[in-house]
Amino acid sequence: MTGQTRSIAPLRPAPLAVLGRGDAARRLRTLALLLPAILLALLFLYYPLVFIVQMSFTEGSSFLSPGGPIATLANYALIGGRYLPNLLVTLQLALLATIVDLIFGFPFAYIFVRKVRYRTPVRALMVFPMFGALYIAFGMRFILLPGGPATPVLQALGIASTDALFSLPSVVFAMSIFTFPFMVLNIGTALGNVDPTLEEAAACLGARPWQTFRRIVLPLTRAGTVAGALTVFGWSIGTFAEPLLLGSANEQRALAWTVYQRGVVQTDYGLSTAMGVVLLGVAFVVTYLSLRYSRGALVE
Amino acid sequence: MRSSPALPASPLPAGSRPPAAARRPRLSSRRLWDALSHAYIWAVLVVFILPFLALVGFSFTTRPGEAGVVTNYGYVLDTFGDNLLWSLKISGLTLLINTLVSLPAAYAIVRHSFPGKRLLFSVLTLPLYVPGAVIGISLVLTYNFTYHLTTSMWGLVLAMALGTFPLMLTPVVVALKDLPVIFEEASACLGATRWQTYRRIVLPLIGPGVSAGLLLCFIIVFNEYLVTLFVHPPGLTTAPLRVFNQIRTAGLAPTTAALAVTMQLISLAAVLLFFRLFGARHLKGTYLL
Amino acid sequence: MSTVRLASITKHFGTTVAVHEFDLEVADGEFVTLLGPSGCGKTTTLRMIAGLVEPTGGRVWFDDQDVTFLPPRARNIGFVFQTPALFPHLSVAENVGFGLSVKGARKAAIASRVEEMLAMVDLTGYGARTPSQLSGGQQQRVALARVLATDPRVLLFDEPLSALDKNLRESLKFAIRELQRRTGKTSIYVTHDQSEAFAISDRIVVMNGGRVEQIGSQTEIYLRPRTGFVAEFIGANNALPGTVVALEPVSGTSGQSGEHRFRIRSGELTLSCRSRLPVALGDAVVAYLRPEDLAVVDDDGAEYRNVVEGEVERVIFEGPTAQLRIRVAGREMRVDVGGSRRLTLTEGDRRVRLGFDDLNVVPADTASADGGSGGSGGSGGDGSAEPVSA
Numbered sequence: 001m002t003g004q005t006r007s008i009a010p011l012r013p014a015p016l017a018v019l020g021r022g023d024a025a026r027r028l029r030t031l032a033l034l035l036p037a038i039l040l041a042l043l044f045l046y047y048p049l050v051f052i053v054q055m056s057f058t059e060g061s062s063f064l065s066p067g068g069p070i071a072t073l074a075n076y077a078l079i080g081g082r083y084l085p086n087l088l089v090t091l092q093l094a095l096l097a098t099i100v101d102l103i104f105g106f107p108f109a110y111i112f113v114r115k116v117r118y119r120t121p122v123r124a125l126m127v128f129p130m131f132g133a134l135y136i137a138f139g140m141r142f143i144l145l146p147g148g149p150a151t152p153v154l155q156a157l158g159i160a161s162t163d164a165l166f167s168l169p170s171v172v173f174a175m176s177i178f179t180f181p182f183m184v185l186n187i188g189t190a191l192g193n194v195d196p197t198l199e200e201a202a203a204c205l206g207a208r209p210w211q212t213f214r215r216i217v218l219p220l221t222r223a224g225t226v227a228g229a230l231t232v233f234g235w236s237i238g239t240f241a242e243p244l245l246l247g248s249a250n251e252q253r254a255l256a257w258t259v260y261q262r263g264v265v266q267t268d269y270g271l272s273t274a275m276g277v278v279l280l281g282v283a284f285v286v287t288y289l290s291l292r293y294s295r296g297a298l299v300e
Numbered sequence: 301m302r303s304s305p306a307l308p309a310s311p312l313p314a315g316s317r318p319p320a321a322a323r324r325p326r327l328s329s330r331r332l333w334d335a336l337s338h339a340y341i342w343a344v345l346v347v348f349i350l351p352f353l354a355l356v357g358f359s360f361t362t363r364p365g366e367a368g369v370v371t372n373y374g375y376v377l378d379t380f381g382d383n384l385l386w387s388l389k390i391s392g393l394t395l396l397i398n399t400l401v402s403l404p405a406a407y408a409i410v411r412h413s414f415p416g417k418r419l420l421f422s423v424l425t426l427p428l429y430v431p432g433a434v435i436g437i438s439l440v441l442t443y444n445f446t447y448h449l450t451t452s453m454w455g456l457v458l459a460m461a462l463g464t465f466p467l468m469l470t471p472v473v474v475a476l477k478d479l480p481v482i483f484e485e486a487s488a489c490l491g492a493t494r495w496q497t498y499r500r501i502v503l504p505l506i507g508p509g510v511s512a513g514l515l516l517c518f519i520i521v522f523n524e525y526l527v528t529l530f531v532h533p534p535g536l537t538t539a540p541l542r543v544f545n546q547i548r549t550a551g552l553a554p555t556t557a558a559l560a561v562t563m564q565l566i567s568l569a570a571v572l573l574f575f576r577l578f579g580a581r582h583l584k585g586t587y588l589l
Numbered sequence: 590m591s592t593v594r595l596a597s598i599t600k601h602f603g604t605t606v607a608v609h610e611f612d613l614e615v616a617d618g619e620f621v622t623l624l625g626p627s628g629c630g631k632t633t634t635l636r637m638i639a640g641l642v643e644p645t646g647g648r649v650w651f652d653d654q655d656v657t658f659l660p661p662r663a664r665n666i667g668f669v670f671q672t673p674a675l676f677p678h679l680s681v682a683e684n685v686g687f688g689l690s691v692k693g694a695r696k697a698a699i700a701s702r703v704e705e706m707l708a709m710v711d712l713t714g715y716g717a718r719t720p721s722q723l724s725g726g727q728q729q730r731v732a733l734a735r736v737l738a739t740d741p742r743v744l745l746f747d748e749p750l751s752a753l754d755k756n757l758r759e760s761l762k763f764a765i766r767e768l769q770r771r772t773g774k775t776s777i778y779v780t781h782d783q784s785e786a787f788a789i790s791d792r793i794v795v796m797n798g799g800r801v802e803q804i805g806s807q808t809e810i811y812l813r814p815r816t817g818f819v820a821e822f823i824g825a826n827n828a829l830p831g832t833v834v835a836l837e838p839v840s841g842t843s844g845q846s847g848e849h850r851f852r853i854r855s856g857e858l859t860l861s862c863r864s865r866l867p868v869a870l871g872d873a874v875v876a877y878l879r880p881e882d883l884a885v886v887d888d889d890g891a892e893y894r895n896v897v898e899g900e901v902e903r904v905i906f907e908g909p910t911a912q913l914r915i916r917v918a919g920r921e922m923r924v925d926v927g928g929s930r931r932l933t934l935t936e937g938d939r940r941v942r943l944g945f946d947d948l949n950v951v952p953a954d955t956a957s958a959d960g961g962s963g964g965s966g967g968s969g970g971d972g973s974a975e976p977v978s979a
Binding site: 029127138141 | 338412530
């Protein structure tokens with residue numbers, strides 16, 4: 001005695017179309033659309049990465065041959081021994097650049113998000129670092145040349161210009177300029193998600209600006225800040241323009257450059273790929289951590 | 301002592317700092333903070349642009365014995381003209397490949413359903429997180445021993461494409477997500493084939509997003525020197541690589557500076573053109589804010 | 590101009606059954622509305638007819654053609670969405686002509702057809718404008734022109750008026766019906782608004798939880814609901830659950846053919862009912878009584894088949910009518926009165942006598958889970974106050 005519909009005897013039976021003709025065609029289409037991208041990544045990223053991992057365990061390579069069949073850890077031993085300073089310098093530079101970006105980037109992001117109305121000119125100027133660390137390093141080297149534009153200023157501050165040019169601080173400075181926009185973007189996004197009325201509420205409740213900052217703003221932007229710091233760090237370990245152009249012999253030992261020298265110039269493929277693998281390892285750890293901290297996945 | 305009544309903070313005109321002499325003797329700390337804040341922003345921006353300005357200045361100087369300012373840039377066109385052309389060519393080809401690769405992939409990611417989508421997206425955007433030197437060494441070795449691409453321009457193009465196509469994928473994915481499905485459904489119900497719908501409805505409406513991707517990729521590839529150093533075929537030197545090599549071999553020269561300035565001006569022009577045409581919002585999620 | 594036939598159309602989303610074996614035949618040129626609350630499967634069904642969703646089972650026929658697996662573009666349909674979905678980068682004229690241009694029609698032919706269509710929706714001269722320059726109602730009219738331009742054989746409407754404000758809805762729904770009559774196109778319309786469905790449909794399909802509750806004309810659905818859901822979703826109703834206690838012999842003169850009468854016991858009341866459906870002694874049923882079918886009687890009410898007495902608990906004056914909440918035998922019932930009765934009855938009046946005719950019943954297992962109400966289902970009903978529990 002349920003509600004009656006006008007029942008019709010269908011002309012033909014109605015099968016349950018579970019895997020009908022629609023599905024297979026659709027799957028094929030999806031695959032076809034994704035194939036170019038997958039091929040590009042597989043052929044030009046993943047396979048090469050596997051290749052160098054494999055090569056990092058070889059020795060005695062040359063331009064013509066990839067090196068002996070015996071798997072060895074000698075390359076990694078070298079990195080832990082003779083080339084340890086290179087690794088350490090790389091990490092040190094990246095860490096310092098990150099810290100500088102944090103210290104200067106956070107206020108910048110805060111002011112930009114909360115107070116600045118003239119966004120376009122700022123954005124237009126912020127693209128400059130993006131054009132590449134090379135120009136930054138180049139420009140700074142020129143500025144810091146003894147006899148160059150900065151010399152009078154430096155002398156007034158009591159710093160010999162030769163000290164300023166090929167030194168750690170100038171390398172770090174140049175590196176932090178290049179990665180500054182990344183940091184500001186990450187922090188800015190996180191700040192943008194913090195309702196400004198929260199800060200006002202805290203102020204009305206009697207909190208002083210520093211307290212509001214420390215107890216309301218900082219915790220709420222922690223995810224974005226950490227993501228930004230990790231992104232910057234990951235980018236910084238792979239650079240060589242700044243260390244090379246602005247650094248002393250110490251900084252020029254940055255791993256990225258050593259990879260080039262040992263690898264392309266001296267064709268010691270085993271060693272250079274091992275360094276590459278180490279760099280990759282550090283980058284992956286950093287990226288993994290930063291992705292865990294950042295929210296808002298783009299893809300469901 | 302009589303205390304003056306609290307004054308409402310007058311909004312500072314955009315981008316300006318009132319000259320100190322015109323201020324009232326008793327500054328409210330609020331206005332002081334505001335002034336300092338804006339000053340800070342501008343100070344940082346000046347630091348950003350300082351290297352560029354320095355290079356501009358440098359490019360206008362002459363070394364003793366050389367002709368004059370204009371010839372520096374003339375020199376750029378003469379001697380470095382090849383490099384500039386190569387840079388443009390490589391950039392163009394990379395953009396083409398990126399477009400052909402990422403537009404279909406973005407569509408599949410947004411509109412189709414399949415398992416492991418997040419994983420796939422991570423897999424595809426991974427190149428962004430791999431240090432340039434690692435990409436460089438891995439590709440140069442693979443080109444040498446497996447693909448035999450060391451002497452071909454395509455080796456460089458594909459390396460650039462690999463490094464930058466995630467930067468194209470993201471804005472296109474965002475643009476597609478923002479496009480309501482209903483437009484495509486309406487088009488299908490009106491009788492358009494899938495391709496017609498894509499060409500006449502989807503593409504025009506995601507145009508700004510695609511352009512954002514193109515802009516980003518162009519800027520990166522046009523100015524790329526790191527991976528290029530590893531994988532460029534002999535005889536093919538792009539302009540940024542030329543700058544790098546010049547500095548290392550010939551030291552700092554005004555002509556090199558002129559080349560660097562030219563590169564940056566071209567890049568800046570591209571960015572400004574994009575801002576003019578599309579506004580800044582399509583660059584959300586990328587690192588141009 | 591086609592007939593539409595659905596044969597056991599089914600849709601599963603994983604383990605959820607969105608549509609369960611839906612059968613329907615729509616005649617050529619008929620206007621059928623799928624009516625139900627949100628989530629009842631009406632939109633899913635419509636989209637299966639359009640080809641935007643692939644059915645898990647069953648078949649769809651346009652005339653003799655099995656279109657079940659045809660993509661939408663091959664079905665020659667017109668689909669009007671909830672939002673106008675006008676292509677923002679095209680002008681009004683380009684929008685209206687889109688269906689023709691993708692089929693490769695010549696420019697001149699498209700232009701004249703566009704003119705024709707714009708005239709049909711009273712938007713002549715608007716061709717050069719862009720969608721953003723139009724109001725919501727104008728946009729929806731352009732959407733109508735757009736689907737009509739391709740001369741589809743079936744028109745499908747997915748709640749096209751729900752995004753518009755009330756006055757616009759009123760005028761536009763009649764415009765839609767007018768257009769449909771003029772063009773004679775078979776139309777299937779989806780809405781949750783009962784008054785909209787009643788105003789423009791030839792037939793109505795009431796749906797709930799993926800199933801069809803009843804298919805019929807407005808009068809059939811309103812006066813002879815077959816399930817508790819229909820009785821309560823459409824208009825206001827008093828629900829009186831009970832058991833069949835006596836059957837009356839079938840007599841040729843009692844009501845319509847096929848109807849028989851019986852009595853049920855509901856609480857303390859014994860009520861006379863009638864139904865086309867077979868009933869047996871002891872069957873659990875729910876009797877339904879519309880508030881307007883109860884009359885306040887001054888005499889003994891002999892002209893009515895049922896007479897009860899109760900006390901007025903609330904009077905809600907609405908203007909043209911007044912809603913009374915009257916407690917009868919422990920139950921609260923809603924009675925709508927007009928005329929002078931609106932003013933003469935007051936709260937606290939006892940021994941108010943109500944008369945009504947044979948009640949319609951539905952099987953008890955089809956009544957809705959919340960056990961009867963007098964409230965109107967869906968928007969656009971009589972806009973009355975809170976539901977009445979039996």
